[in-house]
Amino acid sequence: MSALAWQRLGDYLRETQLLGSIHSTLYWDQNTRMPPEGSSWRGEQLSLLAKILHGRQSNKHFETLLERAKIEFEHSRKEGELDQEQVLARSKNLELLEQELIRQKRLDPELIGQIASAKAYGYNLWQQARASSDFSIFLPALKRLVSLRKEQARQLNEPRSCWETLAQPFEPDLTKSRLKELFDPLRKRLPELLEKIRDLELGTNSSWDLPESIQQELCDRLLNDWGRDHSITCLARSPHPFSTTLGPKDFRLTTRVVPGQPLSCFLSTAHEWGHSLYEQGLLFQTHQWFAWPLGQATSMALHESQSLFWENRIARSRAFSERFWPFFEKAGAPIKSGSDLWHEMNPLKPSLIRVEADELSYGIHILIRTDLEISLLEEGLSVEELPSEWNRRYKDLLGVVPANDYEGCLQDVHWSEGQFGYFPSYLLGHLISAQFSEAMAKELMNLGLDQDDPIGTCILNGKESMILSWLRKEIHPHGRQMNAEALVEKVTGSPLSSKPFLSYLEKKIEMLSIDS
């Protein structure tokens, strides 16, 4: 069988991926090591690379390579030269590449460069604004980003609303109406649950902290415990924790130390490790598909389902606290039992900061952001109104009011880089994680584990490797073969719903209140 055109296309994609991962390396460095004054030049570098990448993803040469590979593929399929798996994989790869080509061709190269510059500029001003807790410093940059992103959606000209169009790269096929179906039960039930825990007073009142180096050691212990391979991973610090893949065997994650919140660094590490594990389990490790769509994550909701799973279903579980509390005690924390640590891990108390939020109020943080984004892009909310609108909604839905912009609308990095449409992925990730957990529990029960809490039994016995094996088999390898909702239905047998998440929350509240 000749597969010359396929090979040529692969070589081309590989070179594009080399450049793309250089772009990611610059981003990694920008967030972990670059001195602040380096940002202007870095912005130019990123902008230049974005221009080159856009060129490669939209030019005639690529289009020809893709057409020829398609003709060759159709021929090979007709001649019966490919097995069923090859046919499925190749046709999906071609479909996704074509979809992306059409999108890229519609964008003016100049706009791509402008967006890249505006992102670097925005990130820089956002940092300055945060440092002085003054939204007005960031305002001009955000205005520019909103206007550039609107223009981007206009140029893409898809049969979707502006916000939906911008959300596609994060959540393929997402619509506002589907989001409404999934989120409406949460909009109703989460405030009721919040009311319930307010009476139960489940928040801890202890105030303690751990030195940075000790927190670092606990994070190292956690990742080593979870099987970290040091030869392919690196853990660093950044203002906003993130995880990124810089090569087929080069996985980076960051965390941060928040004074007065001794578990923040630990839980961020667990969260980012979940992201990294998903990427480490993608098919490119065995199929040389690092540069192909099927070697990529299917959506950010799926990504978040993995990070939230390791953060909430494992690190915040009762079983994990039972196993891990002695290390915290030894580190100098006022922790004398598994129950102590577990309550510290699960304060269930509405707070202002999303990334420090408990599992219950987290959803509210996302509902607020999603509504604000859609308002900014589609419903005429002005950027100037953002801080007051932000604060108003926090008061209404969570009953807490930011004392300043740092605690308010400057807390997240996303908008500083012009990422709109990302936030719902977090909450969808919660839903997916809950639904996956139910399916995983069933399979672990079939393997003979404790009927009541098979996942907890694994964790208690330090057998997270059994959990990872299930994820490695059922979730990670599919890449973009199917979108997040299709994968959920394939793995769990039912369409995605908010029920498993809500019932998990209700059970957790009950357990925490019994134990307190």
Add this chain to the structure above:
Amino acid sequence: MSALAWQRLGDYLRETQLLGSIHSTLYWDQNTRMPPEGSSWRGEQLSLLAKILHGRQSNKHFETLLERAKIEFEHSRKEGELDQEQVLARSKNLELLEQELIRQKRLDPELIGQIASAKAYGYNLWQQARASSDFSIFLPALKRLVSLRKEQARQLNEPRSCWETLAQPFEPDLTKSRLKELFDPLRKRLPELLEKIRDLELGTNSSWDLPESIQQELCDRLLNDWGRDHSITCLARSPHPFSTTLGPKDFRLTTRVVPGQPLSCFLSTAHEWGHSLYEQGLLFQTHQWFAWPLGQATSMALHESQSLFWENRIARSRAFSERFWPFFEKAGAPIKSGSDLWHEMNPLKPSLIRVEADELSYGIHILIRTDLEISLLEEGLSVEELPSEWNRRYKDLLGVVPANDYEGCLQDVHWSEGQFGYFPSYLLGHLISAQFSEAMAKELMNLGLDQDDPIGTCILNGKESMILSWLRKEIHPHGRQMNAEALVEKVTGSPLSSKPFLSYLEKKIEMLSIDS
């Protein structure tokens, strides 16, 4: 005055510099953060960028831009539209760009890619070989690098020997015969001085160490003391200390902690800071010349003169120890006086490792490497013979024999990246630093400072800023306007010679022996 062609050339150079500094960023990350398994993909990234850079530096479009800028410049000059300074700067910029274009055009693009891959491969094998102290692991990579570099020199086809051709990027206009003139007095005198100190027993016998975090704090104190601006600099760790500039306001340096050598990290930091200060003082800060030849360092010898100056003439001076010893005592070091620290800083005892060497035996380390490089490239020494030949020369010239390859021919990073022709720059740097110091001392005396030791007086009083001012005025801003030897003659009034360095060494030995 119209300067359209000049502007276009500048825009093109700027884009080339953006890509070049991306290459440097990847190198920085490779050495400071990348997990080991990332090296293969990183090698491909670097190779791709090297190919793109070579293309930009040798293509017809660049040639045309250069020709047009030259015609425009000649016209403007004739019309009297440029002042004398502009004429000098522009003609030098054009001359250097043309020289580089001719070189790049002579190289086969395929060779450029091969060298980039071989460098990444070599660096990786060198690290493995060092870890197991086994030269044979590195051998195939070094063989390939030697053969590729020979081919590079052949293609460049300059009226120079192979080694001289490869040394040009580090030391413009260097010849083996000039090197012989400068080094022959050292070849004769350094062993005599070594013999002398052997009798004086100036090496300290103390064995102590400091925890990594304390060493880090001392380094931070040093750089803050020397006026480090945190908004444009970053200090990290790497296996081999280095300094690099990633943007007009983005200066990076690394150091390392060597167990059992508590001053190594401190002195490496001082050394790399000297490199960084030179780059920070280049003309691009005021002239927007970051992308132009005149905004670049003139040679590695000049670069090393600056790093060695801060390491040896400042950090290793008696005056510095007098001022800094209390911080070492407070940090837990067995240091009770300036004299204690000064002797620890200046053991004057032949040892096996170049970067840990005293100022006296350092020259011998370089003479050995220079001879071996020339033998490898021009005189038929086989790569297989390198370890034994290395050890033989160390025994002959320094009287010490490496116990293994780690202490022997695997100690330096340079050859792992195929850098041949670099080593003499270190020793030339010692000579230049000594000659500059004499000129600086004269000027400081004219400013009314102590006649005996004006530099020491500055240091003792924490007035290193006066020293830096002199360097900022006399040395740093010239860039490639003139080569290293021409700059030495301009600043000191005499051609470069080994005399100031030898007389400095003799005086230092005398002072150390009186004080001991």
